[in-house]
Amino acid sequence: MTELYLKYVLNGLTAALILLAFFFLLRGHLLPGGGFVGGLMAAAVVELAIISQGAVTVQRRVGRLLLPVSGLGLLTAVLAIIFGWPQSGTVFAPVYFHLPWLEVEFSTALAFDFGVFLVVMSVTSLFLLDLTLTRSARLEQLLDMEDMEDRSVGQEQVPPPS
Amino acid sequence: MSVLLLALLVTLLLGSGTYLILRQHAMKLILGLGLISHAFNLIIFSATGLTAGTVPILPLPPRKADEWPGAGHFADPLPHALILTAIVIGFGVTAYLIALVQRLHEVRDGTAYHEVEHFSPGRSGEPDDYMYLEDTLSEPRSAAPGADATGATR
């Protein structure tokens, strides 16, 4: 399922949408916007790739990364939550850094938003991929993920502990 | 006046949502739940009264305090935050339900829902009776659910 026109505009559109997603993320620091909107926009990039290149290709390229990225996002957000604890005596307190070599202000609130961004992007992409993948492709993915297991299916033959 | 319109809209959404849920069809169930969740979002939206106001965000660059608009000038931001959270939760649940219905289809005949050429009636003219949900309380096919899930997929 590949679309001819989409293929041509894909590269440009992908770059533009990713930039837009990061614009939304950074704008959320002081104005409407933020990690959630940016994450959805980034998931739209993945959806665009699914439509233009097919779900299987996208699955091969980024499918394995999506769950770890959502975990990374969660950990980033949690780290941002507890970062201000020693300094201000309470969790969820933002800490601001004025980076001397940069004109931009950085805060743990932005890091929290970035965590949200990663979670929303990866989870939404996972859902979109899951809906478009065929059953066989999904099973392949499942088998990929459970390759390093201890108990084989032949467990039934183990004699009972007496 | 607009409150009345909103009330009528909520009634309409709730009514049609309930009707769709009671049809006992998986797809209509999802649509009905979507309508009902939107109805409740509108209820929250109208809870604080419909007053005109601007976005509750101070303009950039920061002006002096005496140039700020008065407190009554802003719309109450809390219902918006509540609705946003509720929408996100509703979005997640709807996504999950869609995935669930797709699995229902796969468990039945091994193809994903969107792979079927015509949605209804199903492939090769079969009725989409698997989408009807009345036989849940019937006997399970396998006696120990979960125990043989491995076998089913290998």
Added chain:
Amino acid sequence: MTDSSNLANLLALFAIIPLCAAGGSLLIPRFQLLPRLHTHSLAALLAGIVNLILALWLMARTVQGTNLVLHVGGHHGPFGIVLVADVFSALLLLLTAVIYLGTVPFAIDVLDQRDRMGFYPLSLFLLMGVNGTFLAGDLFNLYVFFEILVITSFVLVTLGGQRDQIRGGLRFVVLNLLGSMVFLGAVAVAYGTLGTLNFAHIAVLLRQPNLPAWLVPMMAGLLFVAFAGKSALFPLHFWLPCSYHTTHPVVNALFGGLLTKVGLYSLFRLFPLLFPEQLAAWQPAFLALAGASMVVGTLGGLSGDTLRRALSFQIVSHIGFIFAGLALAGTRNGVLAVGLAPAILYLAHHMVVKTAVLMAGGAIELELQTGRVVPGPDGGTGGLLAHRQWLAIWFFLTALSLAGIPPFSGFTGKLGLLLLMISMEQWLLLAVAVLSSFVTLYMIMRLWQGAFWGAPPPVRNTDGPAAAPTRLGPGFGMLTLTPIAVLVGCSLLMGVFGESAWSVANQAAATLTDVEAYIDSVALAGHLADASH
């Protein structure tokens, strides 16, 4: 006494630790550390242990009469998010920690490859939702944590992806979602009329003299419907028997211990705090619902033909018992702490014992690949006594505790509830309660007989060798038996040291009924609390 110092920040850890462990297990690919242990289960185990230590600390701290209040981010209520922990919250957090830590070894023991896929991260999210619900200090965070818990449970219900699981799961999702919608309606009414969502602030504002007459009944009614649905009280219980028995046994044990209790917790927290008059005014209806739950749950359990179906349906009857305590506590003169205490004790007993018995029942089903106590065309259970003496003993002991035989915890809780019914002169309810206890005893003995007594079932899979008819499924070992034994030990301790358990339950009930202390402890931003007096 209130402590909102730096230590109160530890309350946030109840949500942060499961979140960290879940995030870590999503981030780090799963690999084997020991023959039975991989990174995911290790993360769940560690998070469970830390959670238990935290809960023990919180219990020790709150039992001295200190409420811990966290104003998240330093913003005071009613504007900021508030997490409140009193004895009742701490008690439930402790029970949750024990139950969670009990189910993790069971999961390590019996989950097979495919089911294991998402269980540990999901169960950690479930733990986070349950913890957060017990700590939430305002309606909307209660809703959010509820949703975390409920959405996670949606996925856990269908773990394994079988047809019956999906169909049962759809029911589960739809009814829980509708309950959440009603809850959201209550939030809208509260914010629209009172302009606040903080529990303490709502309690203060509801004392105003010129409120519209419909406000309190409407809020109380909406919240009651929402929470009764979540806690599987009689007319709204039907999602439970159509989904619980289809889940994986591990999930079933976790749900049986935690899921419906969250709804009960919310009823216990909100009704004495916000609507004590409604509790008295609606007492006849509440008592009828409680009695009906007892009857329906007991009869449903009796009619269940498989172990887990019977045991799951029987939860509804226990919900009826616990709710009867809350309903009886409401009087014209305010909510009686004496009434709530036995219900809280019974709640603690129920959480511990139900998890243990569902774990034992699930182990039997996994061992025999069927839970049919009444032999049917596809075989049945029986004859396990020869192979599984220890499981038989533990199942027997949990059965005794479930039916309320001394010296187990079921006895003290049930005795307190029955005495309460006598003192309130609710003779009909008393008769129903006593009768349903006896029927429960009969039911559980029947299950025990069906599973352990008698001849081994006939060989079911005809193509395999007929050498070991009772060993059809993957086995289980000490990792399953030890948590069951520990939970039974907890029940025994709660029964033997009944006096201490009573005093904790009494204290928890006292914190629930002491509205002033709760409002003071939350320490609303000054002028708001004063303006409404």
